[in-house]
Amino acid sequence: MMITTTKQLTKVCTRFAKYPFVTVDTEFIREKTYYPQVCLIQLACPNEAVCVDPLSKKLDLTPLFELFQNKKVIKVFHACRQDIEIFYHLSHQIPIPVFDTQVGAMVCGYGDNVSYQQLVNDFVGVSLDKTMRVTDWSKRPLSDEQVQYALHDVTELRTVYTKMMEQICAQNRLDWLTEEMAELVNPKIYEPNLDELWKKVKVPFKKALNLHVFARLYAWREKVAQQKDRPKKYIMKDEALIELAIALPTSGEQIDALRSFSDGYGKSDLGHELLQVIEQAIKDDPDTFEHPVQQKPLTVKQHNLSEVLKLVLDICAENYHVAPKLVATQPDINTFIQTGDAPFLYGWRKKVFGDSAVALQAGNLSIVFDPVSAKIVLR
Secondary structure, eight states: OEEOSHHHHHHHHHHHTTSSEEEEEEEEEOTTOSSOEEEEEEEEETTEEEEEOTTOTTOOOHHHHHHHTOTTSEEEESSOHHHHHHHHHHHSOOOSSEEEHHHHHHHTTOOTTOOHHHHHHHHTOOOOOOTTTTOOTTSSSOOHHHHHHHHHHHHHHHHHHHHHHHHHHHTTOTTHHHHHHHHHTOHHHHSOOTTTGGGGSOOSOOOHHHHHHHHHHHHHHHHHHHHHTOOHHHHOOHHHHHHHHHHOOOSHHHHHTSTTOOTTGGGSHHHHHHHHHHHHHHHSOGGGOOOOOOOOOOOHHHHHHHHHHHHHHHHHHHHHTOOHHHHOOHHHHHHHHHHSOOGGGSHHHIIIIIHHHHHHHTTOOOEEEETTTTEEEEO
């Protein structure tokens, strides 16, 4: 069923609100915009499934957003960050509560990037047809075949979710998910700090002034991309920002002399904005200059310990049938080695890996090969 009017959507959401969960998926495009453009929304409750057409001029999504705020109904997604980003951009609210089967799969022993197709195959016993995955969902009308194809993503998710929850509850691991699901609904994820994004880019300079100018240019480009709703690379590539941060041009002619810019760019409106950003950044108080927060490099001995701890982590994760990345990351291990503290020393992670990590560091744990089981074990 395709929902194209507000009246239809209101009735659907009223019916769905009576159930403990709804499964959700979206089809969107993002190639030519900064924000993802949602083209189709799929919803399913235990005995019904519909597609919602957000491109319909007769449709207001308010009833759906109200359902998403109903705390009695769990919103079930697979790999939900992009889906939540879409709804947060549209409504300035995050669906609550949520359950992400990709995270749930990690608790069940799958890797951190398990595909939805794999979960459907394992939990439902069905091989998903992905022949329409390259469909342009922005084109109308959609065929019945396309609608049915899209609905499969939420109808099979119902079974994946219910069986996955049965397994998680049987293993008394429901509390393992609390922290992970809370992070998924943290608004900070979907409202990135423009002053921090630049730190993800590898730059060929270390001087404070160049770093500061690059940071200000990066934030400027992000704002322009948001305002124009265009991909960042359409506004300016990282390489061009790096050139500007190195050259520190003070005129349009100096901008045009750089490799990434065509003649006349320096005299354009964006060119003038660039010069203003650079000029202001140079005038800023040096004490306010930002620097990338880099973890202190490990010594040779610490690096060797890190490698052994990674092995211990893999062994512990295998013993508990949980994804290693859900228990600890490499930065967590490095922080533990350097400071003695880490997230895996608390909560359920402490039992799974933290106690073993502490024991190893204290010399009270050995790693041996057991010829009987043909496995590496901890003793």
